[in-house]
Amino acid sequence: MLQVNKLNVALDSLVLAKDMSFSLEAGKVNVIIGPNGTGKSTLLKTLFGDIQAKSGDILFAGDALQRKQLSHWRKQFGYMPQDIRLDVELSVLEVVLLGQLNSLGLRLDDSLIKEALSALDKIGLLHLANRDVNKLSGGQCQMILFAQALMRKPKILMLDEPVSALDLHFQHVLLDHLDTQTKQQGWVTLMVLHDLNLAAQYADNLLVLKDGDVVASGHPNNILTSSLVKEVYKVDAQITKDSSGIPFIRTVRKNNSAPLSPTPKHSSKEVESLV
Numbered sequence: 144m145l146q147v148n149k150l151n152v153a154l155d156s157l158v159l160a161k162d163m164s165f166s167l168e169a170g171k172v173n174v175i176i177g178p179n180g181t182g183k184s185t186l187l188k189t190l191f192g193d194i195q196a197k198s199g200d201i202l203f204a205g206d207a208l209q210r211k212q213l214s215h216w217r218k219q220f221g222y223m224p225q226d227i228r229l230d231v232e233l234s235v236l237e238v239v240l241l242g243q244l245n246s247l248g249l250r251l252d253d254s255l256i257k258e259a260l261s262a263l264d265k266i267g268l269l270h271l272a273n274r275d276v277n278k279l280s281g282g283q284c285q286m287i288l289f290a291q292a293l294m295r296k297p298k299i300l301m302l303d304e305p306v307s308a309l310d311l312h313f314q315h316v317l318l319d320h321l322d323t324q325t326k327q328q329g330w331v332t333l334m335v336l337h338d339l340n341l342a343a344q345y346a347d348n349l350l351v352l353k354d355g356d357v358v359a360s361g362h363p364n365n366i367l368t369s370s371l372v373k374e375v376y377k378v379d380a381q382i383t384k385d386s387s388g389i390p391f392i393r394t395v396r397k398n399n400s401a402p403l404s405p406t407p408k409h410s411s412k413e414v415e416s417l418v
């Protein structure tokens with residue numbers, strides 16, 4: 144179990160976690176949702192040890208994150224960041240193999256190569272193995288980074304908007320694979336998603352972040368309501384449930400012509416003063 148106790152995080156004067164506490168179970172897909180700029184990526188970076196919290200504890204299997212033992216801490220993680228650019232002169236196979244950097248020696252073990260090829264095969268991208276990664280499309284890069292994260296065989300897998308560049312087919316390939324592996328391997332999986340319908344379909348546990356805190360958490364069937372969507376995103380939504388109780392969120396346009404915030408919040412003088 145990954146536990147976060149009374150976490151406080153601030154970047155410059157921006158408070159992004161205020162006494163935030165939650166715990167994530169192994170073998171479950173945990174999904175974070177919340178508005179832009181609310182601190183979802185910052186939270187992942189803090190759990191990974193990239194950003195130092197002001198106070199609070201982060202514990203995994205009883206061990207606390209300590210600055211002195213950061214490399215030891217990070218070995219437990221697979222981390223797929225939001226930035227999917229792969230501007231390096233490596234082949235797809237080489238990039239996937241980097242997921243096992245800890246095991247790579249001067250001579251490449253055949254079994255590692257087979258494993259990397261099999262990881263590509265499972266997500267339907269074996270045909271790309273010898274292509275240069277810097278010539279791939281955005282969606283292809285995202286899938287390759289996913290294969291690399293899987294190669295790490297992490298105890299904790301964090302993915303920051305892993306389907307942002309993917310078409311409908313590959314969204315489901317990635318998320319189905321992630322769900323199966325999380326349950327088979329007993330990983331603690333934590334992923335940021337913006338698509339509430341994908342979150343509703345794949346989350347075992349949903350964490351809703353807003354104003355530096357988890358304002359709701361639990362199974363999406365129980366917590367995804369139109370009042371929550373309104374409170375968090377200021378958008379009207381109609382929510383229906385399918386026969387298994389999974390919510391379907393259909394957002395409602397206010398009217399056909401008015402923008403979401405029809406009245407500007409600041410006077411034109413205030414706007415000009417920023418120029």
Ligand SMILES: Nc1ncnc2c1ncn2[C@@H]1O[C@H](COP(=O)(O)OP(=O)(O)OP(=O)(O)O)[C@@H](O)[C@H]1O
Nearest residue numbers: 154155157159177178179180181182183184185186
């Ligand atoms: N290194 C930094 N220094 C100062 N402020 C930062 C830094 N990194 C991020 N921020 C700010 O912290 C806030 C939260 O950023 P973060 O990327 O965590 O949000 P997010 O919830 O992941 O957003 P999005 O949904 O848009 O990806 C933003 O206002 C961002 O500008």
